[in-house]
Amino acid sequence: MRIVLLGPPGAGKGTQAVILAEKKGFLHLSTGDILRENVKKGTEIGKKAKAFMEKGELVPDDIVIEMMLDTIKNAREQENFILDGFPRTAYQAKKLDSELDKLKLPIEMVVYFKTSIKVVTSRLAGRRLCSKCGANYHIVNMPPKKQGVCDKCGAELYQRKDDSVETIKKRLEVYDGQTKELIDYYKAKGILKEVSGDLEAQKVYSELSEILNTCEADDRHKVGR
Ligand code: AP5
Numbered sequence: 001m002r003i004v005l006l007g008p009p010g011a012g013k014g015t016q017a018v019i020l021a022e023k024k025g026f027l028h029l030s031t032g033d034i035l036r037e038n039v040k041k042g043t044e045i046g047k048k049a050k051a052f053m054e055k056g057e058l059v060p061d062d063i064v065i066e067m068m069l070d071t072i073k074n075a076r077e078q079e080n081f082i083l084d085g086f087p088r089t090a091y092q093a094k095k096l097d098s099e100l101d102k103l104k105l106p107i108e109m110v111v112y113f114k115t116s117i118k119v120v121t122s123r124l125a126g127r128r129l130c131s132k133c134g135a136n137y138h139i140v141n142m143p144p145k146k147q148g149v150c151d152k153c154g155a156e157l158y159q160r161k162d163d164s165v166e167t168i169k170k171r172l173e174v175y176d177g178q179t180k181e182l183i184d185y186y187k188a189k190g191i192l193k194e195v196s197g198d199l200e201a202q203k204v205y206s207e208l209s210e211i212l213n214t215c216e217a218d219d220r221h222k223v224g225r
């Protein structure tokens with residue numbers, strides 16, 4: 001199954017994608033993580049993307065589309081993947097659809113994380129990440145056992161540069177102006193599902209699992225007919 005996770009910054013897309021990858025074996029493709037890796041390594045993509053990311057603006061469509069389509073085409077496991085943070089503009093969505101149609105791997109489900117601004121703002125401001133393994137924490141909601149230290153590998157935790165108050169505000173404006181319209185785009189295609197992103201992570205996962213189970217049951221039903 002191919003799934004897109006859609007929602008504002010801080011909605012919990014990355015958190016849920018990691019759980020789905022662990023529990024259900026999906027390949028997790030996060031545009032933000034791939035871009036940050038490119039910035040860290042100083043690749044051509046990273047050099048072009050860095051300034052946009054630090055300002056909380058979208059990286060230009062052509063750069064992101066090429067990067068993500070290459071990633072999908074080169075993935076060993078192409079059948080079951082989660083796109084986390086892509087597409088984020090109508091242009092990206094249309095390009096993705098036309099390329100995946102050619103590969104006969106269309107997006108089957110888009111999960112919209114319905115989340116309030118107040119919740120996402122406090123989640124982003126309190127997020128901390130492991131500098132070594134990338135594990136995701138929140139200083140209040142999901143604190144590490146020892147402050148500033150990763151539970152999984154013992155490395156130091158850091159705060160993302162774009163999680164500053166000003167950049168969070170910009171990212172939310174960008175989401176409202178350029179990404180939110182994808183809710184209607186996927187609703188019109190009849191593949192949009194919704195989860196209550198404001199709930200605690202385990203409850204969001206329960207809603208997600210239920211949606212997935214229903215879809216799998218529908219698929220089995222269609223095959224059996
Ligand atoms: P990206 O890294 O994708 O950032 P984002 O979309 O702003 O989303 P986040 O990663 O901030 O939020 P999330 O929904 O994953 O939340 P998380 O699970 O971490 O993109 C960064 C930048 O890259 C963009 O600004 C842009 O410049 C560029 N970019 C990326 N994709 C692009 C594209 N397609 N086109 C152009 N440019 C692109 O959770 C947040 C926090 O809350 C964590 O601390 C977590 O522990 C906590 N938390 C999560 N869920 C819960 C819960 N249910 N209850 C309580 N706490 C929770």
Ligand code: MG
Binds near residue numbers: 013014030032
């Ligand atoms: Mg994320």
